[in-house]
Amino acid sequence: MAARKDGPSLWERLERPTPTPRQTLSPRRIAATAVAVADAEGLDAITMRRLATELGVAPMAAYRYVSGKDDLLELMVDHVYAELELPSGTAGWRETLREIALSTRRLMLRHLWLAQLPAGATLALTPNRTAVSERSLAALAEQGVDPDTAMAVAATVSSYTGGMTGAEIAMRQVMAGQGWSDEEEVYTSLAPQLTYLLDTGRYPAFKRYIFEGRRKKDPDWQFETGLEYVLDGIAARMTSSPPMSPRDDAVRREDETGRQDRHETEGS
Amino acid sequence: MAARKDGPSLWERLERPTPTPRQTLSPRRIAATAVAVADAEGLDAITMRRLATELGVAPMAAYRYVSGKDDLLELMVDHVYAELELPSGTAGWRETLREIALSTRRLMLRHLWLAQLPAGATLALTPNRTAVSERSLAALAEQGVDPDTAMAVAATVSSYTGGMTGAEIAMRQVMAGQGWSDEEEVYTSLAPQLTYLLDTGRYPAFKRYIFEGRRKKDPDWQFETGLEYVLDGIAARMTSSPPMSPRDDAVRREDETGRQDRHETEGS
DNA sequence: TCATCTTGTATACAACGTATCAGTAGTAGA
DNA sequence: TCTACTACTGATACGTTGTATACAAGATGA
Numbered sequence: 001m002a003a004r005k006d007g008p009s010l011w012e013r014l015e016r017p018t019p020t021p022r023q024t025l026s027p028r029r030i031a032a033t034a035v036a037v038a039d040a041e042g043l044d045a046i047t048m049r050r051l052a053t054e055l056g057v058a059p060m061a062a063y064r065y066v067s068g069k070d071d072l073l074e075l076m077v078d079h080v081y082a083e084l085e086l087p088s089g090t091a092g093w094r095e096t097l098r099e100i101a102l103s104t105r106r107l108m109l110r111h112l113w114l115a116q117l118p119a120g121a122t123l124a125l126t127p128n129r130t131a132v133s134e135r136s137l138a139a140l141a142e143q144g145v146d147p148d149t150a151m152a153v154a155a156t157v158s159s160y161t162g163g164m165t166g167a168e169i170a171m172r173q174v175m176a177g178q179g180w181s182d183e184e185e186v187y188t189s190l191a192p193q194l195t196y197l198l199d200t201g202r203y204p205a206f207k208r209y210i211f212e213g214r215r216k217k218d219p220d221w222q223f224e225t226g227l228e229y230v231l232d233g234i235a236a237r238m239t240s241s242p243p244m245s246p247r248d249d250a251v252r253r254e255d256e257t258g259r260q261d262r263h264e265t266e267g268s
Numbered sequence: 269m270a271a272r273k274d275g276p277s278l279w280e281r282l283e284r285p286t287p288t289p290r291q292t293l294s295p296r297r298i299a300a301t302a303v304a305v306a307d308a309e310g311l312d313a314i315t316m317r318r319l320a321t322e323l324g325v326a327p328m329a330a331y332r333y334v335s336g337k338d339d340l341l342e343l344m345v346d347h348v349y350a351e352l353e354l355p356s357g358t359a360g361w362r363e364t365l366r367e368i369a370l371s372t373r374r375l376m377l378r379h380l381w382l383a384q385l386p387a388g389a390t391l392a393l394t395p396n397r398t399a400v401s402e403r404s405l406a407a408l409a410e411q412g413v414d415p416d417t418a419m420a421v422a423a424t425v426s427s428y429t430g431g432m433t434g435a436e437i438a439m440r441q442v443m444a445g446q447g448w449s450d451e452e453e454v455y456t457s458l459a460p461q462l463t464y465l466l467d468t469g470r471y472p473a474f475k476r477y478i479f480e481g482r483r484k485k486d487p488d489w490q491f492e493t494g495l496e497y498v499l500d501g502i503a504a505r506m507t508s509s510p511p512m513s514p515r516d517d518a519v520r521r522e523d524e525t526g527r528q529d530r531h532e533t534e535g536s
Numbered sequence: 537t538c539a540t541c542t543t544g545t546a547t548a549c550a551a552c553g554t555a556t557c558a559g560t561a562g563t564a565g566a
Numbered sequence: 567t568c569t570a571c572t573a574c575t576g577a578t579a580c581g582t583t584g585t586a587t588a589c590a591a592g593a594t595g596a
Contacts, residue, residue: 163427205405233501
């Protein structure tokens with residue numbers, strides 16, 4: 001502490017690892033690194049300190065770019081939503097919404113930690129997430145659907161998608177933690193909690209599904225079945241009540257919208 | 269440290285506050301207390317220490333009853349699901365599923381922290397949560413729906429319900445944090461984040477909703493509209509493909525099922 | 537050359553979840 | 567009535583976490 005104001009000696013200077021090329025950090029790099037860690041080890045591995053070591057930087061360094069951990073999580077969400085491939089644009093509303101739903105599910109399965117986020121964080125209004133909503137709303141507006149209905153429809157599909165996929169991921173992780181195989185010895189190697197529940201006899205219909213369900217191991221079928229229900233229900237209303245003010249001039253062309261020229265956080 | 273083995277003196281004994289009536293704790297009391305705190309101050313207020321002081325007990329005391337904080341959260345979830353009023357049983361599947369969805373939404377709005385839980389915890393298989401699934405599955409089985417389809421239907425509705433209500437709660441909290449009033453000065457007092465997004469011009473359909481949406485402040489309408497879509501879509505499939513093996517003997521009566529004689533965590 | 541801005545670093549702290557162990561009130565045998 | 571036992575609660579402590587604050591070193595512009 002004595003030689004503080006004298007500056008470092010020559011030897012100290014020589015020993016200093018690298019003259020730290022400035023600007024080693026950026027929101028992009030931070031997001032990409034955090035996402036890589038979360039993909040590999042789950043959301044619990046995301047720690048400001050862990051992130052710092054992964055970036056090769058002091059624990060507090062990232063705070064120049066994110067105001068705190070919540071910010072970091074938002075950044076991560078936006079970063080991965082840039083991956084989501086949006087349908088090209090000429091298909092009808094139904095095909096558009098369907099493809100967005102399937103893409104979203106694939107995205108969540110690729111980044112399981114998305115399902116571990118508190119419900120609020122998943123819904124944060126980040127640029128790339130908003131682009132997805134925009135695509136859905138635009139497809140509906142093009143059909144002449146009024147804004148309120150369009151939002152209700154889009155919210156319905158995306159709620160279904162998020163909820164269903166979240167449940168699928170939770171189930172997967174329980175099964176992985178339990179070391180289940182792929183076959184039908186479900187009951188014998190059941191999680192103790194579940195065994196207890198079923199044996200109370202209070203859940204016969206649930207039990208029947210566990211024993212007799214054939215599609216238990218087919219999450220694709222489950223997801224797509226439910227998705228068709230939802231889309232069918234929407235379609236019924238769309239055709240029964242004729243579209244209001246089709247080609248309203250307030251409906252912008254969406255060629256100019258969407259994802260080209262995206263926000264900072266992009267690519268991977 | 270000297271008089272350790274002599275035991276407390278008479279005066280010490282007299283001074284001891286209460287001779288601690290045994291069994292001050294129980295899972296019920298723990299759950300009820302934790303729920304009360306979370307209801308009043310949000311999930312972040314739930315701390316093992318805070319819980320302990322609220323119970324008037326040492327920080328580690330609760331660990332005799334829950335193995336850790338995750339356990340505590342599960343206990344809380346189960347505790348509040350005991351509140352959920354299940355439909356009485358004679359209505360058709362559609363009315364049953366509809367009422368369960370509405371009840372679930374009301375429950376979540378009463379306990380906003382349910383939406384803050386990581387997606388996995390909300391789906392934990394607790395007795396009272398399973399009772400809700402059971403009720404849906406039973407209503408469908410009674411109609412002769414096979415177990416796989418019944419589960420797909422039930423999962424669809426509950427995914428929709430959880431996702432939609434979670435989004436509603438997140439929105440509410442953003443609005444509350446921003447101090448919005450009830451009227452149409454939406455854009456001027458908009459959250460800065462949202463203002464920025466809209467001004468990029470990349471989200472015209474989204475922007476149109478913000479400016480022209482009439483039902484923005486009507487979450488009941490939004491929820492029920494989407495719910496009808498979902499139920500309509502299910503109904504279409506149910507009638508088009510005739511039920512298989514109606515009154516199959518594997519379909520138990522559900523008079524005996526459901527929620528009477530519930531698990532430990534009950535009431536409030 | 538010097539002041540200023542930017543960017544990463546060092547240190548520190550309060551709060552958290554929880555392991556461990558000690559104490560103590562009730563119960564059961566003698 | 568005494569003693570041993572058991573079930574429960576309390577105290578203490580440790581490692582980790584998010585983050586406030588103050589500082590230093592490279593970059594920049596006069």
